[in-house]
Amino acid sequence: MRPLRDLQQLRRTAALLLLLLVTTAVSALSADAYPQSQTRKPLTKAEILAFVADLLREAKQAADSLPDIAAKGMTWRDVASAYAKAGDIPSAQQIAASLPRLDDKRKDLLLDRADVLLAIADAQTAFRDRDNAKKTLQEARQLAANDMFSFTGLTRFLTIAKAQLRAGDTAGAKSAVLAANGTIQQEAPQSVLRMLLPEMVGLRIAAEDPEGATQMLSGITGAGSIASALQYMAQALADRGDVAEALNTARKTATPSFKIDALLYIATVQAKAGNRAGALQSQQAARESMKGLKDSFDITYAYLHLAEAQAETGNTAGEKQSVQLARTSVESVDAGTFKVKALVNVADALLKLDDKPGAVQVLQSAKRVAGTVTAGYDQDDACAILAPALARAGDLEGARQTAARLTNRYRGRAVYRDIAHAQTRTGDVDGAHKRASAAPNKETKIQALLGIVDALLEKAQMTKP
Numbered sequence: 001m002r003p004l005r006d007l008q009q010l011r012r013t014a015a016l017l018l019l020l021l022v023t024t025a026v027s028a029l030s031a032d033a034y035p036q037s038q039t040r041k042p043l044t045k046a047e048i049l050a051f052v053a054d055l056l057r058e059a060k061q062a063a064d065s066l067p068d069i070a071a072k073g074m075t076w077r078d079v080a081s082a083y084a085k086a087g088d089i090p091s092a093q094q095i096a097a098s099l100p101r102l103d104d105k106r107k108d109l110l111l112d113r114a115d116v117l118l119a120i121a122d123a124q125t126a127f128r129d130r131d132n133a134k135k136t137l138q139e140a141r142q143l144a145a146n147d148m149f150s151f152t153g154l155t156r157f158l159t160i161a162k163a164q165l166r167a168g169d170t171a172g173a174k175s176a177v178l179a180a181n182g183t184i185q186q187e188a189p190q191s192v193l194r195m196l197l198p199e200m201v202g203l204r205i206a207a208e209d210p211e212g213a214t215q216m217l218s219g220i221t222g223a224g225s226i227a228s229a230l231q232y233m234a235q236a237l238a239d240r241g242d243v244a245e246a247l248n249t250a251r252k253t254a255t256p257s258f259k260i261d262a263l264l265y266i267a268t269v270q271a272k273a274g275n276r277a278g279a280l281q282s283q284q285a286a287r288e289s290m291k292g293l294k295d296s297f298d299i300t301y302a303y304l305h306l307a308e309a310q311a312e313t314g315n316t317a318g319e320k321q322s323v324q325l326a327r328t329s330v331e332s333v334d335a336g337t338f339k340v341k342a343l344v345n346v347a348d349a350l351l352k353l354d355d356k357p358g359a360v361q362v363l364q365s366a367k368r369v370a371g372t373v374t375a376g377y378d379q380d381d382a383c384a385i386l387a388p389a390l391a392r393a394g395d396l397e398g399a400r401q402t403a404a405r406l407t408n409r410y411r412g413r414a415v416y417r418d419i420a421h422a423q424t425r426t427g428d429v430d431g432a433h434k435r436a437s438a439a440p441n442k443e444t445k446i447q448a449l450l451g452i453v454d455a456l457l458e459k460a461q462m463t464k465p
Helices: 005-019 045-064 069-085 089-098 107-126 130-147 151-166 170-185 192-206 210-218 223-239 243-251 256-272 276-292 296-312 316-330 337-352 356-371 376-392 396-403 409-425 429-437 442-462
Strands: none
Touching: 045 069, 045 089, 045 442, 069 089, 069 107, 069 442, 089 107, 107 130, 107 151, 130 151, 130 170, 151 170, 151 192, 170 192, 170 210, 192 210, 192 223, 210 223, 223 243, 223 256, 243 256, 256 276, 256 296, 276 296, 296 316, 296 337, 316 337, 316 356, 337 356, 337 376, 356 376, 356 396, 376 396, 376 409, 396 409, 409 429, 409 442, 429 442
């Protein structure tokens, strides 16, 4: 879901810390497009997992040798999360045991432990060990409660609530949302924490508390926030299978961009459930709402989201047309970080359609726009968005040159992970590993190794035993 531009602007104050919560590199390429390595024979699933284990040991050894306790805590968190994702829960738990518990005074390390436990719980849920996942999340929630009066901290707390829903702990998720709401109500009306209320409305629907969701919605002010809340509510209703009520809620959304996103989300749910006719009707309703859009940024994303919904119904011709319309519209978006982001999303959509030449052209435009962004944080933001996209399109050198412009080392950590992930997906596993081994510092090396792990785990999921 894409919020309105003014809401996005407010979120940027917390973007740096939020980025540190990300443990999975994102790639826009489809999974079945993963090519075989050019430097080694195709690996079996067992060989891939054995290589993953070696890479994780290498990353863990590098993390153990870091002298700074804060850096060590963050890297332990990332390595432990990767272990959990790989299914090696005991190793992840062993690292978690090295991080402090509730009686420690180092809040940052307590929160690192909470993040590790969250990753472990998600792995336990994935392996259908829901009872232990619920216990793990209870401890994670206790730790996360130490930081509920910051945007990042409260976001972490709500992320745990979502994990509780995945683990089947509806009551726990509901109580977590209520606790988060209690925190927000203690804050001033202009508090940035109130930006989380719309999402919390949807979480209360997901936690089977429709009356609470309606009550929370009634306390939200501002047209954009109300529209966002209705979108979250519609999506949660669709996920629960109440498509009729989801559509009614979407129609109540006064802001066209939010209504469009809600309708297209519902269309995707309908398509996945086999209701193609209903999905096409929802898509058509979204197209009608698009007539009310005036901002090029909103128009661009409306077409991109329509393309995604059309792909779900097998309408490849319509998908291509929508992406091309987005490509036209994005040129009118105001220059700056938002335009870089929009251009990158258009390029990713073109890559998904196997139009690499088109994607490369769009990314050249993104590079030119990013080159005009010179203000400190804005420059880092633009480079952090652009570098992984260049890597996904195969321009690894351009990606590294763009990443070199980053002035904040924490932003660079995630970017180098994304670049290694993209290089591995091209099949150049050995090249990615050599690059990681030659990294300028241990923290960058660790993130690059984890990027390779991310890609190999994706490969393992597609490989027969």
